Amino acid sequence: MKVLVIDIGGHNVKLLATGQKRPRKIPSGRAFTPQDLVARVPEAVGSWPFEAISIGYPGPVLGGRPAAEPRNLGSGWLGFDFAQAFGTPVKVVNDAAMQAWGSYAGGRMLFLGLGTGLGMALILDGLLHPLEASHLPYKKGLTYEEVLGEAGLLSQGKKRWREEVRCVIKLFREAFQVDYLMIGGGNRKLLKSLPPYARMGDNSFAFLGGFRLWEETERVLAEGPQPAADSVNIPPTSPSGEAARHSPPPGDASSPSE
Secondary structure, X not given: OOEEEEEEOOOEEXXXXXXXXXXXXXXXXXXXXXXXXXXXXXXHXXXXXXXXXXEEEOOOEEOOEEOOOOOOOOOOOOOOXXXXXXXXXXXXXXXXXXXXXXXXXXXXXXXXXXXXXXEEEEEEOOEEEEEOHHHOEEEOOEEHHHHHOHHHHHHHOHHHHHHHHHHHHHHHHHHHOOOEEEEEOHHHHHOOEOOOOEEEOOOOHHHHHHHHOOOOOOOOOOOOOOOOXXXXXXXXXXXXXXXXXXXXXXXXXXOOOO
């Protein structure tokens, strides 16, 4: 099946179809609506063939439709019927969950997406659980997202922000009892190192996650969690050979949380 993956972010919408090597972008922003998306996708994808669509949405999703308005886009997303609007089968998931699904290499994994906001998803032995824990209170009256998201980065500076990221990684590993954490999002590149139980993700995994949504649900990766890379200078390891077939080279796409 040929799938078009649409990754909706606060700054850009990224698109990639099965068999294509380079993603394309549509500018988004605080006035961007679902009607804008539907109107601009055909021109952006051009002659790319596809039979189904996967959408990574920056907010909670219930019943295959947005369950709340996004914080960094325009309005009109709540309950929007993408399948009807595009006239093709569509699967909609939280954007962090889509990248997490593409990053997954077996076992118990927690995904953290460091971008405009803070995306989170949990995968337990092949079962995907989108999370909205980033909006829970963390410290000094601020939420996890307000501390680790883009606003927190700008207000604290890189050094303090990195310390907070490491603190939350340790806290969440203990709280969720996972084998490893995958760190994604555009701001992951600002980290200098990671604990041994954390891995540096890659933005192309969001597209891989979108392609995987249309695979048979009983298919689970055979390999277990991969060893963590302790430095951001070590290139991220693809969780599967599928990435080479479906996804762009590392670094070509931006975070789903951007």
